[in-house]
Amino acid sequence: MAFAGSTAPTRRERGLLSRIYASYGQEVVILGALAVLFIAVGLYNPRFLSPENLNTIFSGNAYIAVAAIGMAMIIITGHIDVSVGALIGVLATISGTLAVSGYPVWVAWFLPVLIGIAVNAVIGILVAYARIPSIVVTLGMLSILRGGLISVTGGAWISNLPPEFLIAQQKPFGIPAPIFFMVILSLAAAFWMRYSGFGRSLYAVGGNPEAARATGIPIERRTVQVFMIHGMFAGLATILFATQLQVIQSTVPPNLELTVITAAVIGGVSILGGTGTVIGSTLAAILFATIGSALIFTNVSAYWLRAVIGLLILVTVLADMIRRRRTA
Numbered sequence: 001m002a003f004a005g006s007t008a009p010t011r012r013e014r015g016l017l018s019r020i021y022a023s024y025g026q027e028v029v030i031l032g033a034l035a036v037l038f039i040a041v042g043l044y045n046p047r048f049l050s051p052e053n054l055n056t057i058f059s060g061n062a063y064i065a066v067a068a069i070g071m072a073m074i075i076i077t078g079h080i081d082v083s084v085g086a087l088i089g090v091l092a093t094i095s096g097t098l099a100v101s102g103y104p105v106w107v108a109w110f111l112p113v114l115i116g117i118a119v120n121a122v123i124g125i126l127v128a129y130a131r132i133p134s135i136v137v138t139l140g141m142l143s144i145l146r147g148g149l150i151s152v153t154g155g156a157w158i159s160n161l162p163p164e165f166l167i168a169q170q171k172p173f174g175i176p177a178p179i180f181f182m183v184i185l186s187l188a189a190a191f192w193m194r195y196s197g198f199g200r201s202l203y204a205v206g207g208n209p210e211a212a213r214a215t216g217i218p219i220e221r222r223t224v225q226v227f228m229i230h231g232m233f234a235g236l237a238t239i240l241f242a243t244q245l246q247v248i249q250s251t252v253p254p255n256l257e258l259t260v261i262t263a264a265v266i267g268g269v270s271i272l273g274g275t276g277t278v279i280g281s282t283l284a285a286i287l288f289a290t291i292g293s294a295l296i297f298t299n300v301s302a303y304w305l306r307a308v309i310g311l312l313i314l315v316t317v318l319a320d321m322i323r324r325r326r327t328a
Helices: 013-045 051-059 062-076 083-101 105-128 134-153 177-195 197-207 209-214 219-242 256-266 278-297 306-325
Strands: none
Touching: 013 256, 013 278, 051 177, 051 278, 062 083, 062 177, 062 197, 062 219, 062 256, 062 278, 083 134, 083 197, 083 219, 083 278, 105 134, 105 219, 177 197, 177 219, 177 278, 197 219, 209 219, 219 256, 219 278, 256 306
């Protein structure tokens, strides 16, 4: 029985808090970790909270968060894509080449998105209809894209990019464009995944494919569609990546695919499929950037970042396995 003036939460409030944590627990944990990092490192070195460094953390890594949106959808449906980093490297080279070749900038922005959708449509068809595991298909695509890019370009730099092409350096409504796109795309994707029939069907496919098929969900078509959507987000991430600097190197960004996959997993997407949110993957991408910057401002070797991320992966996967066993 609750006494007047008591500050203890009521049963209804506890139930609400439990539902919120059950749905967004990982996001809450990541937000807490970000808050602790910003406060602790900011007290140790105030320059960590300078506008320039905050802009580097949020704007410079927004393309990873955008790519992680599509990756989260792929993993939710029970698949994975290890070729996304190579695809972004190829699409960035195509985009920069179009921009310096005199094509309108909208072509240099739009065509890589279309190519990303087309490449991932092929992957989706092989996974859905040829029944080839996604890890095998995307490993093959990784080798094709990486080898083809180096063979054709030799790793050359693309310079003299037209100023109007550099959309990542613009500030619509006073907000750096990468942050603007990251927030809008993350919120739109989260709303669509939660409230649309298509989005909910992705959770069903990843959680129990046979039950989803029994309810009338076209598993093969959904698989191809989600890979195409993932390709679209990879294309959008490419534009932010290719336009943030004055030059583009025609190579595959190192470890980019692992960073994107890790952002989705640490963001709360179960590696076994069926659960997770795109908001979590976006927050995890920001967390990685924050940790990397914090290591620099605390005079710790940046190589520790990979070790920290590896530890976070193990802890997250272990927690997911424990949660699934308790649920079962």
